[in-house]
Amino acid sequence: MSLVERLIYELGPWNWWVLGLLLLGLEVVVPGTIFLWFGIAAILVGTLALVVDLSWQVALGLFLVLSLVSLFVGRRLMNRTGRTEGDPNLNRRGSRYIGRVFILERPLEQGSGHLSIDDTVWRVTGPDLPAGARVRIERIEGAQLVVSDADASA
Structure with missing residues (x-):
């Protein structure tokens, strides 16, 4: 068993937390808000995996579903609340x-x-x-x- 495989196996549900924090950290570096929603989904899956014993297939499927749901809900919220106009005369x-x-x-x-x-x-x-x-x-x-x-x- 390689070091990475052993680390993934030993961390268990905490892998999702690590992935979520990495995605949130990536959100700070990369423009846009795409990684924010995936990071939130990973942290939610990690939290659920701490409470309920999930197989990796179920956890991965749950991550995909939560990612899409959080992406669409987040985009709707951002579009609704983020429509503030800047100063149209800023450069004039x-x-x-x-x-x-x-x-x-x-x-x-x-x-x-x-x-x-x-x-x-x-x-x-x-x-x-x-x-x-x-x-x-x-x-x-x-x-x-x-x-x-x-x-x-x-």
Whole structure:
């Protein structure tokens, strides 16, 4: 009897626990959630095998059935609860400012200028306005914000 065969025989039901923990560990390394469900099924079979004496054929069949059941149930749960939308404007920072009103620190001259928002200085285009004027962000054109006079549109 080889070392592996002897180890499998001596561990008995704990083999399923070892397999389950290995599959859960693999889940951490591999993207997706496929190994999670197989790991849960292996741990459930190991727990049942500690209580009830199962032949290896029955344990393997039970593992296959529990794997499929946990896979389908888990996927349904993940699809139902995992549908949270991320920030659609994550990679378009300027789009977060559309509709908001800011105060110009420097005047807009000849249709262009700069506007400081938080820690960023944006290039802006719009009508000529003096420093201290309130501007509303209308849209984004490339890396520029298009502004309008917030007081005139109010």
